[in-house]
Amino acid sequence: MTYTSTLIGYPYIGEDREWKKALEAFWRNELSEEDFEERLKKIRLSRIDKQLQLDIDMVTIGDFTYYDRMLDTALMFGLIPKRFNWQGGKVDLPTYYSVARGNKTAVASEMTKWFNTNYHYIVPEYEGQALQLTENKVLADFLEAKEAYGIIAKPTLIGPYTFCKLTKGYSKFTQVEYLLALLPLYTQVLKELVEAGANWIQLEEPSLVTTLDAAEIKLVQEIYDQLAVAVPEAKIMLQTYFEALCAYETLISLPVQGFGLDFVHGYKGNMASLRQYGFPQDKVLAIGVVNGRDIWRSNLAEVNATIQAIEHLSNAAELWIQPSSNLQHVPITTALENEIDPVLKHALAFADEKIVEIIELTTCRRDKEGTLQHNFSESMKAIEALKNHPIRQNKMVHQTVQTVTTQDFERHSEFTQRQKLQQQALALPLFPTTTIGSFPQSDEVKRNRNAWRKKQLSNEAYEAFIEQETKRWITIQEELDIDVLVHGEFERTDMVEYFGEKLTGFAFTEKAWVVSYGSRCVKPPIIYGDVAWASPITVIESAYAQSLTMRFVKGMLTGPVTILNWSFVRDDLSRKDVAYQIALALRKEVEALEKAGISIIQVDEPALREGLPLRKEEWGAYLDWAVNSFKLATSSVKDETQIHTHMCYCEFNDFIEPISALDADVISIETSRSHGELISSLQVNPYTKGIGLGVYDIHSPRVPSDEEMLTIMRDSLQVLDRHQFWVNPDCGLKTRKETETVAALANMVAATKTLRQEVQQSISR
Numbered sequence: 001m002t003y004t005s006t007l008i009g010y011p012y013i014g015e016d017r018e019w020k021k022a023l024e025a026f027w028r029n030e031l032s033e034e035d036f037e038e039r040l041k042k043i044r045l046s047r048i049d050k051q052l053q054l055d056i057d058m059v060t061i062g063d064f065t066y067y068d069r070m071l072d073t074a075l076m077f078g079l080i081p082k083r084f085n086w087q088g089g090k091v092d093l094p095t096y097y098s099v100a101r102g103n104k105t106a107v108a109s110e111m112t113k114w115f116n117t118n119y120h121y122i123v124p125e126y127e128g129q130a131l132q133l134t135e136n137k138v139l140a141d142f143l144e145a146k147e148a149y150g151i152i153a154k155p156t157l158i159g160p161y162t163f164c165k166l167t168k169g170y171s172k173f174t175q176v177e178y179l180l181a182l183l184p185l186y187t188q189v190l191k192e193l194v195e196a197g198a199n200w201i202q203l204e205e206p207s208l209v210t211t212l213d214a215a216e217i218k219l220v221q222e223i224y225d226q227l228a229v230a231v232p233e234a235k236i237m238l239q240t241y242f243e244a245l246c247a248y249e250t251l252i253s254l255p256v257q258g259f260g261l262d263f264v265h266g267y268k269g270n271m272a273s274l275r276q277y278g279f280p281q282d283k284v285l286a287i288g289v290v291n292g293r294d295i296w297r298s299n300l301a302e303v304n305a306t307i308q309a310i311e312h313l314s315n316a317a318e319l320w321i322q323p324s325s326n327l328q329h330v331p332i333t334t335a336l337e338n339e340i341d342p343v344l345k346h347a348l349a350f351a352d353e354k355i356v357e358i359i360e361l362t363t364c365r366r367d368k369e370g371t372l373q374h375n376f377s378e379s380m381k382a383i384e385a386l387k388n389h390p391i392r393q394n395k396m397v398h399q400t401v402q403t404v405t406t407q408d409f410e411r412h413s414e415f416t417q418r419q420k421l422q423q424q425a426l427a428l429p430l431f432p433t434t435t436i437g438s439f440p441q442s443d444e445v446k447r448n449r450n451a452w453r454k455k456q457l458s459n460e461a462y463e464a465f466i467e468q469e470t471k472r473w474i475t476i477q478e479e480l481d482i483d484v485l486v487h488g489e490f491e492r493t494d495m496v497e498y499f500g501e502k503l504t505g506f507a508f509t510e511k512a513w514v515v516s517y518g519s520r521c522v523k524p525p526i527i528y529g530d531v532a533w534a535s536p537i538t539v540i541e542s543a544y545a546q547s548l549t550m551r552f553v554k555g556m557l558t559g560p561v562t563i564l565n566w567s568f569v570r571d572d573l574s575r576k577d578v579a580y581q582i583a584l585a586l587r588k589e590v591e592a593l594e595k596a597g598i599s600i601i602q603v604d605e606p607a608l609r610e611g612l613p614l615r616k617e618e619w620g621a622y623l624d625w626a627v628n629s630f631k632l633a634t635s636s637v638k639d640e641t642q643i644h645t646h647m648c649y650c651e652f653n654d655f656i657e658p659i660s661a662l663d664a665d666v667i668s669i670e671t672s673r674s675h676g677e678l679i680s681s682l683q684v685n686p687y688t689k690g691i692g693l694g695v696y697d698i699h700s701p702r703v704p705s706d707e708e709m710l711t712i713m714r715d716s717l718q719v720l721d722r723h724q725f726w727v728n729p730d731c732g733l734k735t736r737k738e739t740e741t742v743a744a745l746a747n748m749v750a751a752t753k754t755l756r757q758e759v760q761q762s763i764s765r
């Protein structure tokens with residue numbers, strides 16, 4: 001038996017987010033293209049260096065990117081939307097970043113969640129373009145690693161099935177021509193790699209863990225049959241992750257030389273398949289046994305036992321031992337965290353610590369004579385100590401969660417009844433305009449917060465600054481003539497972190513960043529204890545903003561499911577129980593806001609859909625407790641109090657039912673990048689509560705014209721009643737500049753006023 005330690009992929013942002021800083025400096029024209037390339041090369045090589053230093057047997061390359069790997073793959077094949085007027089040949093950086101971020105004349109490609117992770121990728125668009133290999137970037141990376149370190153690294157690529165499946169414009173009508181164009185390009189990339197001396201090549205096919213129908217299974221077979229014929233000399237590791245392989249008995253015999261399976265998130269399914277069908281004896285088996293998605297130390301004795309069981313069931317001659325997925329979903333190292341609770345820190349494993357676990361497990365498996373000491377008990381002790389931590393022993397919280405009843409989920413009256421009362425109480429115009437909550441986090445805002453964090457600025461001075469900024473933006477909103485105002489969220493770095501800091505049970509890191517999309521990163525809190533409400537979180541800011549204006553100011557909270565899904569969560573309780581703990585804490589905050597005179601309260605749930613299991617058969621159970629958590633947080637208010645929610649970054653088209661089940665009076669959702677699809681699905685599944693369709697994309701610095709937004713609004717009115725229709729941007733504006741924001745909002749309000757006139761005229765006619 002041979003054992004090889006390897007990775008599916010490693011984070012690319014750098015320990016101090018050097019990658020993010022380089023990208024943003026380049027976009028601001030502070031770096032020349034040459035200096036930018038130089039800096040990225042340094043980061044790229046340092047990742048290889050790290051893997052070699054930690055003693056990984058097989059280094060992975062091709063997992064680095066200049067923005068997003070799906071985008072890289074699309075552009076490598078010349079799959080560039082026509083609106084970018086690309087003339088062929090190597091894709092230059094301005095074109096690359098235009099597709100990602102939009103430019104003056106063309107909107108960016110859509111962005112959407114990468115499976116059930118918190119990462120968002122750029123969606124490739126197929127419009128019948130003639131495809132061509134623009135540049136073999138993976139080959140360049142392979143050669144670079146060979147030259148710098150003399151290694152034969154394992155190149156990785158997004159596999160052809162997953163790539164097609166996630167392409168917009170791929171359908172049963174375009175499937176044949178698309179694949180006929182694409183497969184020769186994959187073939188060429190693989191051929192060039194083999195010719196350059198590549199041994200193993202990893203093709204990532206996470207789509208193979210979703211529910212596949214017979215036609216899809218057949219297609220996967222055809223794709224891999226073709227590749228095997230076209231490049232018989234390539235040694236392919238077909239890598240799956242995030243769940244168990246679907247249709248194992250068929251797909252496991254695809255003509256590839258190795259198969260990678262996730263034995264963390266797909267433990268049950270993959271074990272059952274191994275037991276029932278065994279493993280093909282001519283293939284290498286790569287096993288994901290260390291969790292690539294969470295931050296907890298593995299119980300190494302347990303994992304070692306799992307590996308033994310897999311060896312026994314598979315009878316494979318060669319095993320690769322690896323994390324369950326790309327490590328880009330976890331922070332880089334715990335070594336930089338000096339402030340954290342030592343009991344917690346001891347129980348954590350980020351990317352580098354996970355690699356150490358992989359190495360330990362690999363050495364242990366190799367050590368057949370048992371000559372080495374394998375001290376697995378330390379990991380067990382760390383886990384045990386955290387389990388007994390006083391922060392996990394809040395009896396009150398445990399008891400309240402146990403005694404929640406169905407009544408606790410319901411508002412006093414039905415929506416139609418509430419709608420009447422709210423119309424009377426709020427008296428808003430037709431098509432009320434609003435924003436999603438945050439306004440630009442200017443350099444000044446960040447500077448002040450940093451100074452305050454470093455104790456260079458007093459609490460009083462910091463609070464005074466936040467008030468001044470809030471006041472300035474209340475005035476701006478009034479001048480823009482927006483109907484329902486927000487306080488601007490200047491006191492928040494991040495919508496989850498902020499709440500975590502005020503609730504019990506959370507821990508925060510200094511440097512534990514993970515990439516969210518493009519250059520944007522988040523530092524997820526760690527929920528490691530029982531969650532409880534200690535004192536008001538947002539009441540002072542909301543009440544202050546409300547005191548400045550006669551218009552309504554929305555209270556602004558992050559919902560329980562989003563706090564859960566955007567944190568790293570303890571694994572000793574069910575996710576449902578943790579969500580209910582958070583919901584019960586937020587319920588107190590909602591009540592405190594109402595008591596303080598806030599009439600509209602928005603509880604954001606952008607991550608509600610992110611928690612959906614990959615397998616459809618598990619959706620129901622998740623949605624049950626997720627929807628109930630939102631209701632638990634929001635249902636105790638008076639009928640007159642209007643509850644809003646907000647969602648972004650997801651396909652809603654198959655999600656209208658759960659959205660409706662939240663029983664929120666108004667929802668604002670992102671649609672500007674996928675507007676047409678939502679409209680057609682609303683045609684089929686009518687939605688009856690208040691709904692604000694995002695009329696412009698906030699991820700791009702581009703200022704949309706009022707005409708453009710008006711078109712979106714007119715279309716929306718085809719499928720929505722005018723009394724339910726709200727107008728808002730796609731999401732919060734914290735990442736935008738002030739000038740862009742004001743210009744775009746002015747156009748949005750102008751478009752709304754035109755629409756009101758049009759509708760009035762058509763009524764009076």
Ligand SMILES: Nc1nc2c(c(=O)[nH]1)N[C@@H](CNc1ccc(C(=O)N[C@@H](CCC(=O)N[C@@H](CCC(=O)N[C@@H](CCC(=O)O)C(=O)O)C(=O)O)C(=O)O)cc1)CN2
Binds near residue numbers: 446495496649
């Ligand atoms: N948790 C979470 N997950 C989410 C989202 C979200 O909003 N929150 N939204 C979706 C993704 N959308 C996102 C939108 C914006 C950003 C974003 O703007 N991120 C910022 C970081 C936000 C932040 O915490 N900023 C801190 C600054 C932290 C920082 O950079 N500090 C410097 C120090 C600077 C100094 O000393 O001068 C450092 O650590 O190096 C602040 O505002 O105070 C970024 O990447 O730039 C991230 C995700 C999905 N997942």
Ligand SMILES: [Zn+2]
Binds near residue numbers: 606646
């Ligand atoms: Zn949003």
